[in-house]
Amino acid sequence: MPEELATAADVAWFAERCDRIVRNIERLIRGKTDVVRLAVLCMAAEGHVLIDDVPGVGKTSIAKALAGSIEGSMRRIQCTPDLLPTDVTGVQIWNAQRQEFEFQPGAVFGNVVLADEVNRASPKTQSALLEVMEEGQVTVDGVSHLVPRPFLVIATQNPVEHGGTYDLPEAQIDRFMVRLTVGYPAHEAEVEIVTNRSGGQSVLDLTPVVASDDVVRMTAILRGVHLTPTIVDYIVTITAATRRLPELRLGASPRAGIALAVAAQAHAAADSRTFVTPDDVKALAPYVLGHRLLLRPEAELGGATAPNLLDGILASVPVPGLRPAYR
Structure with a gap:
């Protein structure tokens, strides 16, 4: 339990503050309020975002707009096969004048880190992100270095292009709090996007609307949003149910349950509530758990999908406070 609720x-x-950031981003990104809002909540919850969608729908723009909305630093990692782990984490360099090694920070030392086309980096380089995404630090030559707070990794990848790419390992995927898809905009929104961009509007026009210290305070506040034992039991029951499905070869980990609880706290706080409800959990479960479920090949051939299986679990697990339906 937190010290203060x-x-x-x-x-x-x-x-x-959440609405202020969302409105600022929507000056550039039109018609994607839910996606933008989830990215903001993830940042407040100290999670990380994987945006998996086709080219040209605004994946990179969302990351840059979010970074431009807070008074912090943004670092971009353009992932390529020749990218080295030290490019990501940093390296010790000999200083001849001082006669000692000095640490030169890598690209992850920023408040918002964009890992563009993350699946184009080699597995060795992808693994360089594992420690920092979980612990907020990198270890180089046995010395740990903390990254600044707030800290958010937004990684993008293109699911329709496989040449020169490396699939993200399960350990890497599990580090992302949510997986989002942007999708194509509605007609009216696309008209606004084309009009604004052809008129010269860009992410550079966005100015910060919150301080980085505000985001740190947002994190402290959501940690104080009340999670009753009943809600925690509900979350654990859902995650445990994914491990028993015969269609899955890998269900949701305990880390997934923790992520779902924190994301639900952020969702409740953004709705101006001091407590989490089952609806918060159900609203976030598809984004937090969906990418962590690995189907068996025979289940995929049979037409099963992770979203459908998760919908079945959410429908079958009794909701706290409601009487279970008679079977």
């Missing part, structure tokens, strides 16, 4: 004033402040 969030107050009504705390969550109202959280919701106002």
Whole structure:
């Protein structure tokens, strides 16, 4: 339990800051409020975002717009097969003047880190992100170096192009709190996008609307959003149910349950509530758990999908506070 529970004033402040960031991003990204909002909540929850979609729908723009909305630093990693792990984490360099080694920070030392086309980096380089995404630090030559807070990794990948790519290992995928797809915009939104971009509008036009310290405070507030033992039991029951499905060869890990709980706290705070409800859990479960479920080949051939299986679990697990339906 946190030392202090969030107050009504705390969550109202959280919701106002969240809405402020979303509105600022939507000056550039039109018609994708849910996606933008989830990315903001993930940043507040100290999670990381995997955006998996076709080229040209705004994956990189969302990351750059989010970085431009806070008073912090953005670092971009353009992932290629020749990218080295030290390019990501940093390296010790000999300083002849001082007669000692000095640490030169790598690309992950920023508040928002964009790993563009992450599946084009080699497995060795991809693994360089494992420690920092989980622990907020990198270890070089036995010395640990903390990255700044807030810290968010937004990775993008293109699911329709496989030449020169490396599939993300399960350990890497499990580090992402949510997996998002942007999708094509509605007609009216696309008209606005084309009009604005042809008129010269770009992410450079966005100015910060919150300080980086505000994001750190948002994290502290959501940690104080009340999680009852019943809600925690509900979350664990859902994640455990994924491990028993015969269609899956890998279900959701305990890390997934933790991520779902924290994401639900952020969702509740953004709704100006000091407590988590089952609806918060059900709203976030597809984004937090879906990418962590690995189907057996025979299940895929039979037409099963992770979203459908997860829908079945959410429908079968009794919701706290409601009487279970008679079978």
